[in-house]
Amino acid sequence: MFAIFTTGTLSYFNPEISHWMKPELANQPIINNQLALINRSVALLQQKAPDAPRWQVSLPSARQQHFRLAWQDDLENRKSRTRISLLADDFSQVSARETDGGNFFRQFHYTLELREFGGRYLVGVAAMMMLVALFSGIFTHRRFFKDFFTLRWKNLSKGLTDSHALIGIITLPFFFVLCFSGLLFYLSLYMPWSANTQFEKGYQQLNQHVSTSLPKVSASNTTVKVITDFSYMVTQVKKQWPEQNSIARLTYNLPTDPNGQIVFYRTKQFSLSGKREVLSFNTKGELMPAMATERLPRQIKRIFIGLHEAQFATPLLRWILFFMGAACSFLIASGLILWLHKRQKKAKPHLGHAIVERLNITGIGGLLLAIASYFCANRLLPVTLGDRADAEVIVFLITWFIVLCLSLFIRPIKLWVALLAMTGASLCLLPFLDFFVNHHWLIQAIEHRNWLYLGADISFVISGAVLLVIMQYVRKRTGATISIKKPVLQWVGRYAN
């Protein structure tokens, strides 16, 4: 559950993390003239894929500076899609390093890298257990309401108990919404029986019944000229969506057919719903009727999913949600530690406690170090390496496994301090690593005032510093010291001591 929440929290900044992890695509000039970009993109698509039945233009936005064109050779098969990334100012093609970027955290968050081995079921069970824990936690800590707003920091155990209870209360709505909406995502997996009984094709058919979509286009035998000037359509769109850079994406279906369709997708800024607002036009430039409103239960599901993903969030709200996610991760971690601590104090030490203690260290400290190693691998692995994206994930998993092995041989408290020190130091040093690998990226980011890139670097340093402060606090309260004889790691030990 800690892993699910931590990686899910990082997923709030999925585009920003991907942006940092693909430095070749970063530092693009921001172009606000969406009409010019659309016109030029369609002209380029006409050259690159004149016979493709679907063209797509993903426009750069404040969060996602990547400007992408795509075309699909088969309208029904999404796998037939080819994508290219471009520079928005001169339309030159750029190729970025192969990486999963922030998407890795998003996928890990609901599959645990076990998609084919029931990972989503595991996450579902964990979410259900968490909902139970949420309410049982309120019952367990009901006396806390008498001492509300109380934090006692002098004692590590009391401080941890108070902060656990307080965070549990303040993140209650957040926790409930996330666990409940998380279950709604894969309701079809967790409870397929009802739909399977009522419909021949199960949930797929049920979805078709309750969801609304644009009418499917069918090709005729005649051809028409491709629309190259979208000024009329963009003006119509801007009348309905007046905010700046309101168009996130454009899809041009059957471009050379009289039955063609142009669909504009709005950026998700003003709606909690996970479904994007769309406007569609025919090849004559006429606005087509709006999509029918969905049924209330489906709308409620979409709102919960929208709340889960928080695509609507402004930077301020996204940071607040990030802190709430971090607080929830802390809540789970402190819960795990407190559970063990109380039993260790009361009962005689036995194998079960030792196993839980090692798993706690691996699950919490090991995961944080693995995340830091994933970022380091992004900069250190050669760009030309085959299956590079997989290699980054392997580094993440190996680091985690190494921590598990180390937890069997090193005294727990020492390992806690060492892990916090190593993770903190690695995160603090990430911007320097970035600078040493290629100093142009950071310098250009400063020149272009690319806050997405610089923000990531600053966040790494702050997160690292926070972990080092926690490490110092733990070390002081427990008296743990690190003595490391390996010269390479001596500075970590010196700092920690």
Add this chain to the structure above:
Amino acid sequence: MLTSYCIQLVAVILLSLSMLKHYRDAFARPLPTKVAKLLKLIGGLLLILSFYCVISTEYPALHSVYWLCFLSLNIGGVAFIHSKLGRK
């Protein structure tokens, strides 16, 4: 939004001060029952007012999310301040 946030912060402070322990830490004197009730009442009303400020805007659903997030932040912040006051 900012108005709502400020009202909410005041509300949370008043509600926290309506508790004997925190009132004593802040003002170094016992909390009279009447004052406690008054603080609770004003705090509660201000909390409702801050929510009203949020839902009377153009995007009430969106701003309700902000309101809840700010509420968590405010409670966390006030608890932190009280923990500092308690130490003294």
